[in-house]
Amino acid sequence: xxxxxxxxxxxxxxxxxxxxxxxxxxxxxxxxxxxxxxxxxxxxxxxxxxxxxxxxxxxxxxxxxxxxxxxxxxxxxxxxxxxxxxxxxxxxxxxxxxxxxxxxxxxxxxxxxxxxxxxxxxxxxxxxxxxxxxxxxxxxxxxxxxxxxxxxxxxxxxxxxxxxxxxxxxxxxxxxxxxxxxxxxxxxxxxxxxxxxxxxxxxxxxxxxxxxxxxxxxxxxxxxxxxxxxxxxxxxxxxxxxxxxxxxxxxxxxxxxxxxxxxxxxxxxxxxxxxxxxxxxxxxxxxxxxxxx
Amino acid sequence: xxxxxxxxxxxxxxxxxxxxxxxxxxxxxxxxxxxxxxxxxxxxxxxxxxxxxxxxxxxxxxxxxxxxxxxxxxxxxxxxxxxxxxxxxxxxxxxxxxxxxxxxxxxxxxxxxxxxxxxxxxxxxxxxxxxxxxxxxxxxxxxxxxxxxxxxxxxxxxxxxxxxxxxxxxxxxxxxxxxxxxxxxxxxxxxxxxxxxxxxxxxxxxxxxxxxxxxxxxxxxxxxxxxxxxxxxxxxxxxxxxxxxxxxxxxxxxxxxxxxxxxxxxxxxxxxxxxxxxxxxxxxxxxxxxxxxxxxxxxxxxxxxxxxxxxxxxxxxx
Numbered sequence: 284x285x286x287x288x289x290x291x292x293x294x295x296x297x298x299x300x301x302x303x304x305x306x307x308x309x310x311x312x313x314x315x316x317x318x319x320x321x322x323x324x325x326x327x328x329x330x331x332x333x334x335x336x337x338x339x340x341x342x343x344x345x346x347x348x349x350x351x352x353x354x355x356x357x358x359x360x361x362x363x364x365x366x367x368x369x370x371x372x373x374x375x376x377x378x379x380x381x382x383x384x385x386x387x388x389x390x391x392x393x394x395x396x397x398x399x400x401x402x403x404x405x406x407x408x409x410x411x412x413x414x415x416x417x418x419x420x421x422x423x424x425x426x427x428x429x430x431x432x433x434x435x436x437x438x439x440x441x442x443x444x445x446x447x448x449x450x451x452x453x454x455x456x457x458x459x460x461x462x463x464x465x466x467x468x469x470x471x472x473x474x475x476x477x478x479x480x481x482x483x484x485x486x487x488x489x490x491x492x493x494x495x496x497x498x499x500x501x502x503x504x505x506x507x508x509x510x511x512x513x514x515x516x517x518x519x520x521x522x523x524x525x526x527x528x529x530x531x532x533x534x535x536x537x538x539x540x541x542x543x544x545x546x547x548x549x550x551x552x553x554x555x556x557x558x559x560x561x562x563x564x565x566x567x568x569x570x571x572x573x574x575x576x
Numbered sequence: 577x578x579x580x581x582x583x584x585x586x587x588x589x590x591x592x593x594x595x596x597x598x599x600x601x602x603x604x605x606x607x608x609x610x611x612x613x614x615x616x617x618x619x620x621x622x623x624x625x626x627x628x629x630x631x632x633x634x635x636x637x638x639x640x641x642x643x644x645x646x647x648x649x650x651x652x653x654x655x656x657x658x659x660x661x662x663x664x665x666x667x668x669x670x671x672x673x674x675x676x677x678x679x680x681x682x683x684x685x686x687x688x689x690x691x692x693x694x695x696x697x698x699x700x701x702x703x704x705x706x707x708x709x710x711x712x713x714x715x716x717x718x719x720x721x722x723x724x725x726x727x728x729x730x731x732x733x734x735x736x737x738x739x740x741x742x743x744x745x746x747x748x749x750x751x752x753x754x755x756x757x758x759x760x761x762x763x764x765x766x767x768x769x770x771x772x773x774x775x776x777x778x779x780x781x782x783x784x785x786x787x788x789x790x791x792x793x794x795x796x797x798x799x800x801x802x803x804x805x806x807x808x809x810x811x812x813x814x815x816x817x818x819x820x821x822x823x824x825x826x827x828x829x830x831x832x833x834x835x836x837x838x839x840x841x842x843x844x845x846x847x848x849x850x851x852x853x854x855x856x857x858x859x860x861x862x863x864x865x866x867x868x869x870x871x872x873x874x875x876x877x878x879x880x881x882x883x884x885x886x887x888x889x890x891x892x893x894x
Contacts, residue, residue, distance in 0.1 A: 413587070413590050413591065413594065414594060416587065416590075416591045416594075417590075417591045417594035417595050417598065417866075419824075420591055420595055420824075420866045420867075420869050420870045420873075421595070421598075421824075421862070421865070421866045421869075422823075422824035422825065422827045422828045422865060422866075422869060423824065423825070423828050424827075424828030424829075424831055424832070425824075425827065425828060425831070425846070425861075425862055425865050425866070428831070428846060428847075428850055428858075428862075429599075429602060429858065429862050431850070432606075432850050432853075432855075432858055433602055433605050433606055505717065509719045512719055512721075513719070513721060513832055516721050516832070516835075517831075517832070517835060517847055518851070519850065532721065532722060532725065535725070536725060536836070539725065539728060539729055539733055540733050543729055543733070546722070546725045546726070546729065549722075550719065550722035550725065550726065553719050553722060554717055554718050554719065554722065557716075557717040557718075557719070558713065558714065558717035558718075560717075561713055561716060561717050562713065565713070
């Protein structure tokens, strides 16, 4: 059998073997697998909100103010007679949007900056790292509050503020990973073969640090989701009547004695989504880092 | 050791300078006349002129920054637009309340996290480990403002055991103070406990597999002695760093917790300042918060170097 034929015969088997091995590794961590499934369910809910929500999340009904859960309104209604279920479903879109886009922003700013700092080192590294230290000195929420004060409260500004707050962590992480990777033999080999700085950074270093950045992203997204909810809860994020879980909890706080269900569902939604992300992130870290903790 | 201290202190001073620049620039990025921003919308021409004079708003921006930084160093952070009270005095009034809240939260967090982390590591892969790790994961995932609402629902609304909100100074009534501080402290301490517990567990697992622990066991020392006298002490070194890094999260958490439980502390002052567009107050509290965070981390670095001599030896190297 020729070498080509051998490869042709072996490839599907190797792929299925890899799949089987991957599946076995996932099944060894059922909690992480469950977390990943729940995250996917929330993604599906966010994308399919117009079809899943049973009524208009902004539609008020004065005859249904603060009604306890029923079959028609499984999560009850709020202080303006709006259906809580529909608002929680639409709220998942806002939370996902804020969580994912803010971390994307942090990655887009933080990874190239950390890459440059770690690769070139020297004075540039010192300047970047001192600025990052100063940036890190602003407690996340205080930084977000400061930025929202300047830019005004809205979902976009809250996302920007959360993203900028998360950026220094990515600068530090990327720099550290680059420092470790740039010293490895294969990078030195590529340099000896004449690869330029951009090629070394983009083709040889970046692909080898992506997995750690991915793990960091799964850790940061739930933090960003909670941050958006906090900003909206404080009135600095999404503005009413938009259905954000944070604003829903803010309203619910005023009716704890008469309509406690208003506080249960948006809170449970945040809790389950962040827990699911954390479980999935733990699994991903275990898969990528064999250190047995 | 001295070289290490000087190095760390220099980095902290540079960081503080950058922070002051950011805070100074931030307020000047708000659209409109900076004098109007600093004096408020209801200030008259004389008031605006006074602010321009005090902060030298007609001078070049560098001179303005140096004057502002000089005043800030002397403790003059300006006046609140709303109350016309000195920002420094307002902060001094509110800060002790938040410090009390933070101290109680720290006590609760350390009281839960260290024993749970040690048990999870010593009884690794048992039901205790699973329970402690699960609780830690839930603690990290639960939004503290929702936890606060749930606690109010149970302990105040349903059971009527604890007051839902408010604050009574400790010297007026210690019991009333503790009653009102218990729930906010627990809420603020939960997330911190979760992070500390994870760190303690990981650190303990690493220490328990070290050679000197094996030696201690082979000498015939009892398990309890090995764990408490040899392992716990060393495993707590990284926990101190995490504790320092978590101070920022504690400050952020205080903002939300004080809002839910209507505790009139520093965190509530920040939110009020933002909503009333009291820019000098926002500027002052952001500057104080960031500066104290830098100083706390400097103290943590120093204490870390005292606890672990390898750090200062490495830090003093070339």
